[in-house]
Amino acid sequence: MRLSQKARLLSAVLVPMFALTACSGGSGGGSATGSGGDQQVKLTVWSWDGTVAGAVPGFQAANPNIKVEVVNAGSSQDEYKALDNAIQAGSGVPDVVMFEYFAVPYFAIPGKLADLGKYGVENFKKDYVPGAWSDVTVNGKVYALPSDYGPSALFYNTATLKKAGIDKAPATWDEYYEAAKKVRALGGDHYIAQDTGDIFFLLSLIWQAGGRPFKVNGNKVHIDFTDEGTTRAVAFWQKMLDEGLINTKITGWSDDWNRTLNDGTLATQTMGGWLTSTLPERAPKAAGDFRVALMPQWKQGDKVGAANGGSSFGIPAAAEHQDAAFKFLEYFTHGGGLSSRVDAGAFVPNTSVLDSEAFQSKANRYFGEQKVGAVLAEASEIVGSGWQYPPFFEWARSVYGDLASPFYTTGKGSLAEILEQWKQRCIQYGNEQGFEVD
């Protein structure tokens, strides 16, 4: 009796353990490579994008020999960790994986991602907006296909701007600066925007101004925050902060941020196009007040943009069914799977979708029946090309917060000094990690 109880206890502990091991090695189970044979192939797809599952039935109907299993491996950070572990362990490597754009070089440079050149993806180039294509290209080779995009756009609250005596969206950063002063003159908590050290915003500003602070070439990374575009963007934002035109007490995505968006005290947000899908949830009380415009320009008459966020899908070099995986990748990001995703609300960088009448003419109720798609499509096509993230950006952005925080609380120092310190830290870390950084 006692023994059997103990055995039961032990098995209760051990069974799930073995089950886990079995799961993680699951995709390694005997099956054919390639897609020519009649044998069933099982693909494992890792993603946190909710629209993946919706594309699976259509794909399986067209490819009866391929079965797709979608696994949510957690947040992007969790997923990268799990992928690194699987690659290191040599088992349980998924066939298709989702990556934020800045994470592509992190996996591509050490050779952990398959070069998609053998599938002729070079021909796809014209089907995507140039910025997204450059995001998945590392050292001239394509390692992933873009799946969703975040062109920077200006979201502005017409009611607040009107109160400040402004009747249209600022078209240049000079106009933005003047508008900021008028909004601030409303008193209280009225600000044109908030910033507590948002590196993605600062980089999009630099990006749009023509700065290219990171130059990646194989293992070599060159960092320079003193080129003309970077200097101009940084000096502008420094001026905005110095003159107290930016709220440095409200941090993005916090409860306070939601409230200030709701009550209209934050007049604008320069963020990725994806804000169209979350703003209605975060600021329901401001429904009808917000509109979307292109990012303000550095020179009147220019049309240059930048990106902020977005992601792609690639195939690990250690994946077992690479040919079948590419079939799914193509279907999901380029072919028949697109329509179901667009219907589900995905913002894709495919010109076939962005240029379509249906996408461009759809009115958005939250944004006062504005045809938001047309604006974001234009914002996508004008994203400045040639931008690169360092392969260790995930680490770098967490450290940026440490360095920027003292400046944002005390006002002592400057953004340029922070960027210089950041560069030094990146050089040290990058070299420790085996890159050649200078």
Next chain:
Amino acid sequence: MGLARQVDVTASAMASPDAAHHPAPSHKRRKSQIGLAFIAPFGALFALVFIVPILYAVYLSLFQDKLIGGNTFVGFANYGKLFQDPQFWDGVGRVFRFTLVQVPIMLIFAMALALALDSMRVHGTRFMRVTIFLPYAVPAIVATLMWGFLLGVKYGLFGSLNDAFGTDLDPFAPGTTLISIGVMVTWAFTGFNMLIFYAALKAVPRELYEAAAIDGANELQIVRAIKLPALRGSLVVTIIFSIIGTFQMFNEPQILPSMVANSGVTTFYTPNLYAYNLAFTGSQQGYAAALALVMAAITITVAYVVQIRGLRNAPDQ
């Protein structure tokens, strides 16, 4: 004679019922085997979730896994680097300062509450006990969110107070964030420590109080001469628990930055947070493992010193 023999047999049977049937050595061996069988499940789990991870951490700490170049054996280089890492010592210094201030405040609160409940002059003892203990049952993440709203200057309680009195107090300014975290931790753990003290007080024989009262001692003297000495053992235990808890501080500084702007919380605010960030955003598992082991050694040392010093000359230990 017959009777005597009978008595003899009974006596030996009573002394050791098994001894009559089994020779001593095999009996001893079997007994210890049964003991082993009983602790085997514990031993297996202990090895699996405690010993193995520690050994694995020791192993990891001797390697450096580079993004380019892969995993290389580096000996004790990670430890050498750690001892010269100002960020690590910044975090260690912070948890030490925190321990020196927060732990005494919390334990004095807990002791005062336990003495009040034990004095039997408080009504609704059971209700009070549960109420004070309740914060301990609130998950740290929920507690941090709650206190974040409460202490928030924008829309929280402090915001209203600042508006009402025209003050400009900010509990989450870089200089005061640690104090605010101290408030959260004190709120969460006072009840837990109070229960330990309360249990110790309950174990004191009531006759001692009667005897003291007959000798003419007042309540204060009873507290000083009987109750506080009775709490000494529990005090050492609670101090050690608190030190371990503080040195492992993670949840509060991990969550705060997403709620409050520029609270001064860095990626290396506490050693535990630093280890987490090293491993999961910096891909420096080896370095993080070395940090964890050094921190464990520091924690064990401090806890051990406290125990030795705390129990020296203790009357009943």
